[in-house]
Amino acid sequence: MFNKHDISRDLCQLFGKQAKKGYDWWWHSFSARNEKTGVEKAFFLEFFLCNPKLGGDDAILGQSEQNKLNNIKPSYLMVKVGTWGKDAKQLHRFFGWNKIEVGMKKPFYVKANDCYLDEKILKGSVNITEEESKTHPEYMCDFGNMSWNLKIDKKVAFNVGYGASKLFRKLQLFEMFWHVEGMKTYYSGEIIYNGERYIVNPDTCYGYADKNWGKDFTSPWVWLSSNNLTSKITGKKLNNSVFDIGGGCPKIGPIALKRKLLSAFWYEGKCYEFNFSKFWTFTRTKFNCYETDTQIIWNVEQKTWRKRMVTHITCEKEDMLLVNYEAPNGKKLHNRLWNGGNGNGTIKLFNGKKLIDEIICENVGCEYGEYDK
Numbered sequence: 001m002f003n004k005h006d007i008s009r010d011l012c013q014l015f016g017k018q019a020k021k022g023y024d025w026w027w028h029s030f031s032a033r034n035e036k037t038g039v040e041k042a043f044f045l046e047f048f049l050c051n052p053k054l055g056g057d058d059a060i061l062g063q064s065e066q067n068k069l070n071n072i073k074p075s076y077l078m079v080k081v082g083t084w085g086k087d088a089k090q091l092h093r094f095f096g097w098n099k100i101e102v103g104m105k106k107p108f109y110v111k112a113n114d115c116y117l118d119e120k121i122l123k124g125s126v127n128i129t130e131e132e133s134k135t136h137p138e139y140m141c142d143f144g145n146m147s148w149n150l151k152i153d154k155k156v157a158f159n160v161g162y163g164a165s166k167l168f169r170k171l172q173l174f175e176m177f178w179h180v181e182g183m184k185t186y187y188s189g190e191i192i193y194n195g196e197r198y199i200v201n202p203d204t205c206y207g208y209a210d211k212n213w214g215k216d217f218t219s220p221w222v223w224l225s226s227n228n229l230t231s232k233i234t235g236k237k238l239n240n241s242v243f244d245i246g247g248g249c250p251k252i253g254p255i256a257l258k259r260k261l262l263s264a265f266w267y268e269g270k271c272y273e274f275n276f277s278k279f280w281t282f283t284r285t286k287f288n289c290y291e292t293d294t295q296i297i298w299n300v301e302q303k304t305w306r307k308r309m310v311t312h313i314t315c316e317k318e319d320m321l322l323v324n325y326e327a328p329n330g331k332k333l334h335n336r337l338w339n340g341g342n343g344n345g346t347i348k349l350f351n352g353k354k355l356i357d358e359i360i361c362e363n364v365g366c367e368y369g370e371y372d373k
Helices: 065-069 132-134 166-171
Strands: 023-034 042-051 076-084 089-095 100-104 108-110 115-119 121-130 142-158 177-193 197-199 208-216 220-226 228-231 242-248 260-267 270-275 285-290 295-303 307-316 337-349 354-369
Touching: 023 177, 042 177, 042 197, 042 337, 065 076, 076 108, 076 121, 076 142, 076 337, 089 142, 142 208, 142 260, 142 337, 177 242, 177 260, 220 295, 228 242, 260 285, 260 295, 270 307, 295 337
Parallel strands: none
Antiparallel strands: 023 042, 023 197, 023 208, 042 076, 076 089, 100 108, 108 115, 115 121, 121 142, 142 177, 177 197, 177 208, 220 242, 220 354, 228 354, 242 260, 260 270, 285 295, 295 307, 307 337, 337 354
8 A cells, every 4th residue: 555644754854965966856746727818837836955064154066167177066955847748848947055945854844035845745945047048048948927825625635665764765775765645736826837827626737746865866767646647448537536657776785776666656545666675576677768859759668577567658758848957976967867856657557467457547647757878
């Protein structure tokens, strides 16, 4: 049973060694509708913490030429926001650690100026001018402005099990951890994006909330999730369903577990899990993700003793962006990390050889990239 909420895993994990060489982020994505036109638009918001013990009054940006030359590691809160579609953009606002408040006990919170996040509330603003974007490549972002005021209601969780348990978190064994407190999340409120107001409705936002933390990122990097699902067999909306797939190449210390994915499908209240860390389920995974001239394509097949899930998702590159992160060591190795929120495709779910359902997936959150070689 993976649908187990555990807000202790949502706490800030930047203690011990990870305080000097670690990151921790909370990710939120959803759809909203333009107040005037009714047109749907997909948005994302993220609070990204890095290397608190190295910080001070000002944000330290690892991609500045001087810091790269002197091998100075980054340290900051980056509030990362943006939108997908034909005008896909990412906007970054940075804070030095002396200007950040972080609640390390349950429930967590992060606060800096007007930007605030906890389990129930998400609000703030980012404004980057065209001149700032051009003259500060170390910001790693586009230009524009966005403000938001949202309420959060996390409905379905993907608890990956002992791999992110209290002991494993304390030992900091994995290079990259994952917890999904809200793979189906209801958001409500408003977004103001470049002067246009967008309404976020819990029933049509198809919201998602997770977090990652660790010392470095995975390569390849794979993520797929959606709760806008329709049965191809019955034609009915699956209002109590959501799937989530993530991973790539997890590492325990120096040991790489190549081509491993964690997956969960909450199908109308029933659990279908494909989790390699639960070895007794004999989970096997094959995946092939690649670029064409116009699309990113994901093909994933997973099996346990009895269950099988076959996933095929595509997303148009023109609707996506190359999302930017630097690692706590200051290196930026992911320079073609494709990220989107408008993917679509199908999932076939089997029990043995019997087809349980074929599902149409829309508004798919999606990500794929590999390190520069």
